Amino acid sequence: MYNLQKTFSKPEMIAMSKYTFNGLLGVLLCIYSPLSTCWSQENHNESIRNPSFESDNGWRRLQTESNEYYAPVHGTRYAVLNGSGNKIEQETSLKLSKGKSFHVTVWARSIFDENHSQQLTSPTQDYPDGTSETSHIRLELRIGNKPLAEHEVAINPVEILGAPQEFSNDDGGNIWIDGGYRHAFSESRFVQRLELDPIHDPWEIAPDFEDYQRAQEDRGAVCPVIVRDRKLLYVSTFEDPEGEREEYHAIQYIEPTGEGAPNYHWPAAPPEKYENLVLSHAGDEDIIAFDPYVFFDELDQRLWMAWGGNFIAVTELNPETGLLLHEQENPEVMTHEKIHARVADRATNQEDVWTGDNEWIEGAAIYRKNDFWYLFASYGSLMTSYTIRMGRSRDPMGPYVDKDGIPLTQFNKQKQRFGNSFFLGDDGAQLVPGHPHFWEEDGQTFVGYDYRKSKKRLNGTEESPDIFGIRKVYWEHGWPTIWTPISVSVSAEQHPDLLGQNIVLSIENTGDPGSAVAVDNVSCSDVTHNE
Structure with a gap:
């Protein structure tokens, strides 16, 4: 099947308002929580370097791309993990300390490899068909070689059954x-x-x-x-x-x-x-x-x-x-x-x-x-x-x-x-x-x-x-x-022998050999439990 004008705030101003609100929310939760638990979302950008991959810094083995076709969650660039076993890592400034828990989230999706994407964006030839390669991603937190928490998720679109x-x-x-x-x-x-x-x-x-x-x-x-x-x-x-x-x-x-x-x-x-x-x-x-x-x-x-x-x-x-x-x-x-x-x-x-x-x-x-x-x-x-x-x-x-x-x-x-x-x-x-x-x-x-x-x-x-x-x-x-969104959480109470040490963040493509995964918008929230 073949298928007027009103005042509008600029996206930058909207974003600023949102961050201001989130900061205020964190303060209010800290003051009014009956459990005396303070939720802070304002320090994660300082704890994790280059969280939205807008530069090539901060991560080991980092490869980034920018293609609006894949609609990045934040900014214009994202990390690319081509093939099973490909991963990026960062030793963050997050330290396990008494009474503190961390909640880390990354955003991911399946994409096509660079050659496929180039064919997809060329009007002079047949647009390519899809791929049957399955895409999985694993998010892991560790200190040294000791795993603290991990989560693996399939991120391909799913065929509806029946x-x-x-x-x-x-x-x-x-x-x-x-x-x-x-x-x-x-x-x-x-x-x-x-x-x-x-x-x-x-x-x-x-x-x-x-x-x-x-x-x-x-x-x-x-x-x-x-x-x-x-x-x-x-x-x-x-x-x-x-x-x-x-x-x-x-x-x-x-x-x-x-x-x-x-x-x-x-x-x-x-x-x-x-x-x-x-x-x-x-x-x-x-x-x-x-x-x-x-x-x-x-x-x-x-x-x-x-x-x-x-x-x-x-x-x-x-x-x-x-x-x-x-x-x-x-x-x-x-x-x-x-x-x-x-x-x-x-x-x-x-x-x-x-x-x-x-x-x-x-x-x-x-x-x-x-x-x-x-x-x-x-x-x-x-x-x-x-x-x-x-x-x-x-x-x-x-x-x-x-x-x-x-x-x-x-x-x-x-x-x-x-x-x-x-x-x-x-x-x-x-x-x-x-x-x-x-x-x-x-x-x-x-x-x-x-x-x-x-x-x-x-x-x-x-x-x-x-x-x-x-x-x-x-x-x-x-x-x-x-x-x-893929998330993991870790509490210092679970690892008293590792207090004061920095957490390593690892993101790995665990899908098929020909799969490609994009990663964006890494964030960390910390919860402090006041006794």
Whole structure:
């Protein structure tokens, strides 16, 4: 499937505010903790040299790279561990002392080797397929040759088991939770009991799958949302039901009923032309009315929709009706700037570059986390170069800016593209991810998406079907990331014979021989127990 201006603090000021808050929090915890335990986060940068690998200093056998495709957690560089057994080490200034414990965290992800990355960023040849090499990382604390603590983690993206291995899943992993189940809606419809793990346990095909197919009749990219006591499934329509217009794109919604345990009652047929019609494409406008993503803001009780192809818009909907909050005087979309905010653009007159900006933009998502709104979109060709990019704003209607503070609607001459920051691209065997959908369970954020196992080739070989994917999302320095945090803790009480000695930090690739691991953003928190 083919798939206005407000004051915004600069990222540097936001970061400074965050660090100030963390420092104040540490003081407050020290004063008010009933256990007289003081948590300090301000000394770790002094204890660990070059914690975000922005230079080549501080670590033994350090190799660093800088590639925005891999979306570093902090800064622009990261450490690279190519091949099993490759590791970096540092003797820190952390000393075991009476009453003190240390908690060390590093962030890691699987990447491709340098040759693969170069091929990935070249538009003059076939984009490479993925790799089956598994990536593991081990974090160890020791003094001399004596281990204090260690933790080993697999960091590859995981294949979702069960029905997603049998049924293709075009246009995302769109999920709501209802009736004790997770419900996934897209080309296919999957369900999973809520007590199971969404990533590691199998999903089943929904018992109402055939009714679901009939109700939306391959309507394309769908987006489910629960608004108070209503369940709405927003869909894209590509054919004029009355045959009046050859080029027709519209967004409508379908309303199933039932408790979702695990099936629903679906309408017997797709909606008529004007039934539950949110908006339609006027035919001669640059934006295409499809790929809706609807987010209900529980905090403010407002309903928002990100949508569009060629560029992305955000529109407020009425939570009572599910339709536009403000009516349009005519079908033209972008002549109503107060109703539809243009929030992300792509270059259309530049030479095609590896990042895929100039090929297409679609499959947007909007999500609120604390005081920020985050906009995501699928950039590039879904067959060869899809990546998910992002920006953030204080206002759901924008403007959204990337990590460098560049608006997503502004062309940057230095970057030779519109503003955007990478969120997710090819990773392991999962290629061309797109159409993200975000949800939260018990404080953990997840992203559902679609991906492929092979790309379209220059010799005419077609790309593989879309597959259902899910990953955990973490929030660090005010931005979402798919990098995995790995942590270990050590207490001086466990090693009284080693008091006063410096701790050595070791980070090792323990995966397959051809694997490559990136490491970033090392931090240490110390807890002092006052007796």
